[in-house]
Amino acid sequence: MEDEIDFIIDGAKEAMDNALRHLEKELVNIRAGKATPSMVGSVMVDYYGSQTPLSQVANVSTPDGMTISIQPWEKGMIPVIERGIHLANIGFNPMNNGESVIISVPPLTEERRKDLAKQAKAAAEEAKIGVRNDRKNANNEIKGLEISEDLKKSLEDDVQEMTDSHIKKIDEILAKKEKEIMTV
Template identity: 65%
Template sequence: MNEEIQFVLDSVEEQMSKAISHLEYEFTNIRAGKASPIMLKSVMVNYYGASTPLSQVANVNTLDAHTLTVQPWEKSMIQEIEKGIQNANLGFNPMNNGESIIINVPVLTEERRRDLVKQAKALSELAKVSIRNDRKEANNELKKLDISEDLRKNAEVDVQELTDKYSKIVDEHLKIKEEEIMKV
């Protein structure tokens, strides 16, 4: 096979695998009823006048499946951390015990679970759109190459096979995430 064609196929496969990696990352942001320190990664805290990520001013751990603990490195930061968690609008009610902050993660309602599944489906569709865009770019690159019509057609078939393969991977990830979300 022509090395120019192989280069196009390799680069499109790399782009498609990046779409899968991004989808996996986005799926970690969708909580499925279990407490996880990742849930607080968007929380910003006023640290001596500067807006700072929570992870840079405190340790965040899971106590059990429904409880998060936030242990500030400086006791004076407890009020600011509590305020930051409330301002992040995550639906959590932090409790301050003087030394750390405890957050009870509420059990998901059926309606909320359905909303999370819709969110997961939307993210999956975005990943598929990205994969199809990668296919389009690869096919355009193949058309620019100075190769025979037969070679180009065969390469386009290979690109379509990659597209089908990665779309199937997206579907598998979605199925797993849906089961995880809907499991009570």
Template identity: 60%
Template structure:
């Protein structure tokens, strides 16, 4: 196969890999009933005049499946962390005991589980759109190359096969997450 065609295919594959990794990161943030330190990954705290991720000013642990504990490295920022968690719109109600912040993660209701599955499906659809746009971009680049008609057709078939395989990966990842969310 032509070197330019291989480059276009590799570029499309790289872009599709990026879509998959973005999907995986997005799905990690959707909670599935179990407490996880990742749930607080978007929380930012005002720390000495700069906005800092919570994980950089404290230890975040999960002592059990329903509890998250946040132990700041400096006790004077406990109230700032508590405020940041409340303002993060995650639906948590942190408790400050003077030493650390404890968050009880409530069990998910059936209605909330259905909402989270919809959110996961939306993220998966975004990933598929991104994969299709990578396909479109690759096909456009292939048509711009000065190659024979047969080579172009074969390359377009390869791009389509790549797209199909990545779409199947998205479906598999979504299926696993859906099962995880709906499991009581």
């Protein structure tokens, strides 16, 4: 019986941790005004007939806060990389200087910052919903156990504490991201 209880609690904790990790991945994709290599992380290029992530055919760096520099390992890849960036539809206009592909990241307008903050809030709310669903699943499993009512109540309280802790972490992550987005 002890193993079943540990399994339920550990499963709920792992599911809630996964919701946090997923939120962090989602928020990395929301641009906060300064250039980062992850902005082109979703770009795929045609490398000898197969779709390959940009990071596997070129070195991506940010020499300053407003520029992304993409240095391909083969010079012939420059037009292919430019086409890949256009096809990814990420809102950037690549330029090349014969050696590398340069992307100038325009500063965000106030309206765009507010839209990005809304996106971040929506992602955080989805993570909260996921955590609450994990709590519900764990509580349903606890109710199905043949143990005393006192022990069930105690376990449900433990799951609620874990839920509250994860919701608090989500709020902290969101507050940090909103501050990052709204900072000019």
